[in-house]
Amino acid sequence: MDNMNLSKHISGQFNQELEHVRNMVLTMGGLVEKQLDDAIRAVHDRDTVLAEKVIDGDRQVNAMEVAIDEECTRIIAKRQPAASDLRLVIAIIKTIADLERIGDTAERIAKIAQGSFETQQMTLLVSLESMAHHVLKMVRDTLDAFARMDVDAALALHAEDVRVDREYESLFRELMTYMMEDPRSIPKVIEVMWAARALERIGDRCQNICEYIIYFVKGKDVRHIARADFENDIKG
Template identity: 60%
Template sequence: MDNLNINKHISAQYNAELESLRNQVLTMGGLVEQQLIDAVKAMNKGDDVLAQQVIDNDVKVNQMEVAIDEACTRIIAKRQPTASDLRLIISIIRTVSELERIGDEADKICRTALEKFANQHQSLLVNLESLGQHAIQMLHDVLDVLARLDIEEGIRVYREDDKVDREYEGIVRQLMTYMMEDPRTIPSVMTAMFCARAIERIGDRCQNICEFVFYLVKGKDFRHVHDESLEKMLDEGKTPSADDH
């Protein structure tokens, strides 16, 4: 976040508070990323111990969200931030909310995975593994975008959600075919479909984080923007200057 001149304030304490916020968000992002990695692994390996570990660690994710929100509230009350500083605080509050929800999705995947797939239906997990890895990579990349405030990379990650959606739709069609061909697969198919939906939602959350980064850097709200007009709006967006504080 250096290109927002995070260390520009006269008050060294204020600089330290903002830098601490930055580090806390990235730490939370790292924890959530590991939660997702473990959730996908537990789902595919049928690892009950790892699944329970993810479920237990969700409390830590929730606690980090609360702590960061409280830190943001203190800064707003104490420093009364404006312009780029205020955008930073708002973006952090929105981002940690999305990260917490990604943690919830990882928790859902593990709770669903604990229901187990019948041995003869393990093939249902093959495509879920691919979708899960795609979501993990998207989360990893969006955290990198957040750390470096890289708009160009942010656009690429933002558009990656379209691929996740198409992959999800393909899995749903395949699962529906399984059910029609063999009604005995219905319980396993419903479990797989629930996991697939949770993974697909993670892509949406990552896309939201991209929008918060666009807002932070450009000073313009990019939510609900049509994809084809995204780059044009980013080009036209206001780029913060050193005096924007």
């Protein structure tokens, strides 16, 4: 926990509890990352078995969120943490909520792999996969920043969401054009649109987690504040 600049306590047990719950978050994050990676591979390989595995695995993600939430509630009730310790617990509670939503997105993408696409419609999935790989890297880097409570990495990733938004807008225009050229493809295009929107939301979730990192380390709540208004202050 030293690398997170956590305070030391008279009670070594308290330190262990904080470390334990932090490790639970990282385990949940690793599972969510794998879920998303498997969902993308399932779409690429048209692997319905892997897709079903991802869908089933969402229950484990949900269970982990509940378990971590309960542990945080217990820590608050028993230890009544203050200052940075309380910020850590709050950041964890918020982070696992966003991770659970990312898990839901992996499930949505996996369901696309279970659908049938005609050969000429496969180009829709190629564009979706490209965006998905970018988002997957953002998730991986965000989890790494959380593990190290790295404010500089969090700031860089916070800005990365702009690129994800642009990819989504580009894909949306591509899908609209495809739909107008071939009205029969509308059901499949809408399906891909929903998945693309879900991926765009993952970028927002990662951005949220970066804000929680900043909140824990710097004690500043930067939600709903323009980046230009807080970046120099945070770095200073």
